Amino acid sequence: MCANSSSTSVISSAVSSDGVCSSDDPPLEIGELKETIWSRRPILGEIMQKHGGKTLRAYAQDFLDVNRTPLLDVRKNELIDTAESLIAERLGSDVAAGVAAQLRSCALVSTTDHHSIIQHPFWVNANIISALPYRESAIPNLRYLVVFSFAGVSLNNASGYPRGLLFHSGTGGLGNLVKLPLLSDKMKMSTVYATRAYTREDVEQGLTLLNKKERLGEVTADRANGVRALTHEFLLAPDVLAEKDFSSQITAINYRLWPRLFHSSRASSTKAGTTIPSGVPDLIYLEIETLVRELLLRFHLKNSNSFITKLLFNDEWRKLALEHFDGIHGAFQNSTSSGTYFFWGIDSKGHRVRLRIEGKDLVSHDGTMRFPLTPASIASALTKREIFPSMLLSYLMVSLYYGMKCLGGFCQVHDLTMTKKAWQLLLQKMGEKAEAEAIEPVQTRELGGDGLVLAYLQTQNGELVTATGVDMALDDVNTSYGDFVELSKKLTLSEAMNPLLPEMYTVLYTADERVPRFADMKPEWIMEVTGLKKKLEQEIRSLGLSVVRS
Numbered sequence: 283m284c285a286n287s288s289s290t291s292v293i294s295s296a297v298s299s300d301g302v303c304s305s306d307d308p309p310l311e312i313g314e315l316k317e318t319i320w321s322r323r324p325i326l327g328e329i330m331q332k333h334g335g336k337t338l339r340a341y342a343q344d345f346l347d348v349n350r351t352p353l354l355d356v357r358k359n360e361l362i363d364t365a366e367s368l369i370a371e372r373l374g375s376d377v378a379a380g381v382a383a384q385l386r387s388c389a390l391v392s393t394t395d396h397h398s399i400i401q402h403p404f405w406v407n408a409n410i411i412s413a414l415p416y417r418e419s420a421i422p423n424l425r426y427l428v429v430f431s432f433a434g435v436s437l438n439n440a441s442g443y444p445r446g447l448l449f450h451s452g453t454g455g456l457g458n459l460v461k462l463p464l465l466s467d468k469m470k471m472s473t474v475y476a477t478r479a480y481t482r483e484d485v486e487q488g489l490t491l492l493n494k495k496e497r498l499g500e501v502t503a504d505r506a507n508g509v510r511a512l513t514h515e516f517l518l519a520p521d522v523l524a525e526k527d528f529s530s531q532i533t534a535i536n537y538r539l540w541p542r543l544f545h546s547s548r549a550s551s552t553k554a555g556t557t558i559p560s561g562v563p564d565l566i567y568l569e570i571e572t573l574v575r576e577l578l579l580r581f582h583l584k585n586s587n588s589f590i591t592k593l594l595f596n597d598e599w600r601k602l603a604l605e606h607f608d609g610i611h612g613a614f615q616n617s618t619s620s621g622t623y624f625f626w627g628i629d630s631k632g633h634r635v636r637l638r639i640e641g642k643d644l645v646s647h648d649g650t651m652r653f654p655l656t657p658a659s660i661a662s663a664l665t666k667r668e669i670f671p672s673m674l675l676s677y678l679m680v681s682l683y684y685g686m687k688c689l690g691g692f693c694q695v696h697d698l699t700m701t702k703k704a705w706q707l708l709l710q711k712m713g714e715k716a717e718a719e720a721i722e723p724v725q726t727r728e729l730g731g732d733g734l735v736l737a738y739l740q741t742q743n744g745e746l747v748t749a750t751g752v753d754m755a756l757d758d759v760n761t762s763y764g765d766f767v768e769l770s771k772k773l774t775l776s777e778a779m780n781p782l783l784p785e786m787y788t789v790l791y792t793a794d795e796r797v798p799r800f801a802d803m804k805p806e807w808i809m810e811v812t813g814l815k816k817k818l819e820q821e822i823r824s825l826g827l828s829v830v831r832s
Contacts, residue, residue, distance in 0.1 A: 315783050318787065319783065319787055326695055329695060329727055336775055337770065341775050342770070343414075345415050345730070349723040350723065353716065354684060354720055355389075355685060360581050365381065369381055384426055385428065390428070392430070393429075393570060394730045396439060396474075398439070399535055399539070400751045401750045402441055402442045402448060403782075404733065409427055410562075413563050426565075427565050427566065433570075433571050437472055444474045446462045446464040448461060448751075448752060451500060452501065452505035458500075472633060473628070473632055473670075474528060474569070475529060475628075476633075479523070480531065485518055508756040509752065512539075517531075529569045533567045533568060544562050574675060578671070583661045589683065595655055599708070604639065606708045611696075612672065619636075619647070623638055623672075624674060625675065627668065628668055637653070644669075690728060691733065692732055692733040693789070695727050695729050699727055706721055733779055733782050736778065737761070746815060780809070781814070783808065
């Protein structure tokens with residue numbers, strides 16, 4: 283972190299306790315924007331009403347408090363062993379064994395992120411915040427941030443941009459946010475789950491575009507050189523190129539790239555090139571769809587007594603599923619023919635295709651896809667990668683069948699809570715009272731940092747903008763993780779959320795639904811009128827942070 287300088291700087295945001303204007307008491311317009319967001323996700327509103335005044339540090343302490351779920355706990359080894367085998371294929375047996383040991387002692391994962399290179403401010407900040415309680419925990423061998431990320435998003439998804447790299451151009455002290463594609467435009471609507479491994483040729487085409495942007499003055503030479511070096515080191519590593527698919531490549535890249543985000547400046551190092559330990563847990567990305575697929579294939583589709591199997595294939599359970607999950611985000615809505623019934627289809631271009639019930643089959647709307655709802659048919663379609671598990675099925679499996687505590691995003695805290703209530707009602711109607719009661723301790727209101735900000739860029743003229751992971755990895759400033767921990771003690775949950783309210787609004791409301799005065803709000807304006815910007819500047823000065831020049 284560093285004070286304002288002539289070059290772009292990455293800093294951690296912090297707030298002095300006696301600032302000029304409390305951002306927990308926002309202007310009327312911001313209060314109205316919050317209420318508009320809460321109306322779409324009421325559980326999020328309840329969390330913010332109860333905890334918004336807590337510091338991030340205080341709020342995060344409860345992350346490691348995992349409720350016991352005795353009936354569900356006996357099943358957990360199925361999930362942990364499956365995750366271990368998948369991680370071992372990508373990161374080696376030693377890392378996989380360490381992750382498995384941690385999950386057996388602390389059944390905590392994050393299901394917040396989209397499966398992409400760790401760069402979007404949503405996921406960078408979510409994982410910074412999720413790691414806050416690790417340092418002082420008494421839990422042994424707590425070394426990993428385990429993220430079961432969602433790969434059902436498209437390559438062009440705005441919240442992550444899996445298709446390429448996100449970074450600020452460096453022009454004019456900061457510049458614009460650059461989206462540098464590495465995969466071709468014709469692939470942009472393909473799901474990450476269905477995407478082949480990228481090749482050296484794909485990356486070189488992206489670097490050719492970067493060279494053009496540099497020649498046109500759209501990216502500074504320093505920034506372009508940094509992106510090229512990062513790309514060669516992480517994306518073009520021979521073993522990463524050899525991975526079997528894009529999802530596996532992301533796992534390998536993020537494991538290596540994540541520690542690079544947290545570093546001292548070269549000016550504070552005793553010797554050029556010194557490696558500074560990040561002090562942050564290792565980041566393990568495993569896409570939840572692959573995990574759930576393997577759990578289905580290894581255990582549930584072979585076991586007629588599994589509640590998941592009954593849900594998928596029993597006529598009476600299916601009828602109740604269509605009733606109780608209707609309208610829950612991540613499931614389906616019968617009145618609008620949106621969402622999908624437990625699985626998405628995958629077409630020849632890798633796009634996801636909505637599936638609906640027709641008799642005892644899963645059928646696409648155009649009728650080109652048809653999958654009989656039998657264990658053998660679903661097993662075949664999963665193995666051939668013709669379908670993949672939906673968000674609803676993923677939540678049911680990981681959280682509500684195996685009882686893992688899932689830190690989630692600003693949507694999940696509502697959606698998973700609604701899913702839990704619906705699943706309990708369904709179980710009760712099917713006479714499975716013990717299972718319905720066993721689920722009650724499962725924690726579903728755990729906001730894991732999505733929609734909150736700790737990491738900012740400070741521009742030449744003093745403006746503060748949320749930083750990408752690539753920015754943090756490249757900039758020659760102090761981003762030591764210990765400083766994020768210290769500064770999280772001074773920033774409240776509400777203050778951390780305020781700058782991303784406009785982006786949350788655009789996620790929750792379609793273009794034709796948006797009110798211009800909300801859609802047009804800028805994070806910089808929110809920070810200014812709430813006093814957050816001034817408090818950040820005061821904290822920077824009070825810490826005596828030195829100027830760092832690149």
